Amino acid sequence: MVRMLFLALLxxxxxxxxxxPPLGGEGVEVIAGNELPAPTRTxxxxxxxxxxxxxxxxxxxxxxxxxxxxxxVQIDAxxxxxFPLIGVVEAAGRTPQELxxxxxxxxxxxxxxxxxxxxxxxxxVGQVVTVDGEVEKPGLFPxxxxxxxxxAVAQAGGVAxxxxxxxxxxxxxxxxxxxxxxxxxxxxxxxxxxxxEVYANDVIIVGDSPTRRMIDQILGLGPLLxxxxxxxxxx
Numbered sequence: 001m002v003r004m005l006f007l008a009l010l011x012x013x014x015x016x017x018x019x020x021p022p023l024g025g026e027g028v029e030v031i032a033g034n035e036l037p038a039p040t041r042t043x044x045x046x047x048x049x050x051x052x053x054x055x056x057x058x059x060x061x062x063x064x065x066x067x068x069x070x071x072x073v074q075i076d077a078x079x080x081x082x083f084p085l086i087g088v089v090e091a092a093g094r095t096p097q098e099l100x101x102x103x104x105x106x107x108x109x110x111x112x113x114x115x116x117x118x119x120x121x122x123x124x125v126g127q128v129v130t131v132d133g134e135v136e137k138p139g140l141f142p143x144x145x146x147x148x149x150x151x152a153v154a155q156a157g158g159v160a161x162x163x164x165x166x167x168x169x170x171x172x173x174x175x176x177x178x179x180x181x182x183x184x185x186x187x188x189x190x191x192x193x194x195x196x197e198v199y200a201n202d203v204i205i206v207g208d209s210p211t212r213r214m215i216d217q218i219l220g221l222g223p224l225l226x227x228x229x230x231x232x233x234x235x
Contacts, residue, residue, distance in 0.1 A: 035196045035228070036181040037174050051121060051144050053091045053099060055079050058123040061103065064116040072122065085111045096121060127200035131156040134163035134207025148195040150188060152204055159185070163207040170196070171203040183228045193228060 053059070055077050063069040073081045079092025086106040091099050096119035107115040124142030129152050132138045136157030149170065153159060165185040172179045181196065185206075188195050198204065 035194070036170060036172050036179050038197070039172060039174050039199050039201070050095050050097075051124075051127060053079075053094055053096065053121075054125065054127060055092055056125040057091075057121065059091075059096070059099075060120045060122050061100075062118045062120075063103075063107065063112065064118070066112060066115075129198055129200060130203045131206070132203070133205040134160040136160055143198070143200045147198050149183060149198055149204065150185070150195045152198050152202075153185070153206060156206075159206060167207055169205045170198060171205075172199065173201070181228055187228075196228070 053075060055075050057075045058072060059075070059081070060072050061070070061083065069084055071084075073083070075081055075091050079090065080088050081091050082088055083103060086103065089099070089102060089106070094102070100117040100119040103117045103119075104115045107117070121142075121144060124144065127143045128140040129143050129147065130140055131152055135153060136159075138156060141152065141155045149168065153168075159165065166187075168183045168185055170181040170183065172181070183196065184192075187193060
């Protein structure tokens with residue numbers, strides 16, 4: 001079944017249609033466009049732009065002019081932290097600025113006349129992207145602000161010596177549907193298409209992806225230099 005669907009995909013690609021219709025049946029569905037759809041707030045489970053604090057994140061909290069209240073804290077498993085004078089504070093699901101505002105409100109008047117609080121992320125555990133395959137330093141990397149595929153690979157130390165730059169796969173879940181995007185780092189570097197944005201919970205595999213090998217073997221596709229391939233894996 002999967003082979004038949006991929007062969008149907010090949011016929012569609014060869015036909016050069018600008019809009020690719022969904023493939024019927026079980027297996028895969030081609031999605032028009034050069035980028036994977038962005039995940040929703042629900043997909044990210046409290047991960048979004050701007051950064052939302054998650055359990056086990058490490059933060060630095062500084063109250064301007066009150067050195068005794070400056071400290072590093074780690075969010076506990078329930079998403080809370082304990083801060084002097086004000087006790088337990090709900091942190092998970094908030095931006096650092098929202099948390100800073102809450103702490104200011106609790107300190108104001110009773111403990112500090114006009115508190116100015118800053119909260120900075122030191123280490124993220126909840127909002128990470130996984131980079132694996134032919135990179136120098138495979139692992140989990142925090143997603144702070146806007147991150148693209150090229151930046152994620154750079155965080156992993158860049159591609160390894162024998163990496164296949166035509167073979168980069170991004171796995172993502174959007175609204176409960178598992179999506180796969182196949183990209184070429186060479187194509188991005190040459191300006192054939194934009195460097196796609198990546199999000200927390202994405203899994204990036206560089207250089208030797210079984211998914212890309214299956215596509216190549218079944219479709220006989222050459223390097224995807226001019227357009228990425230976006231595929232939805234049906235449940």
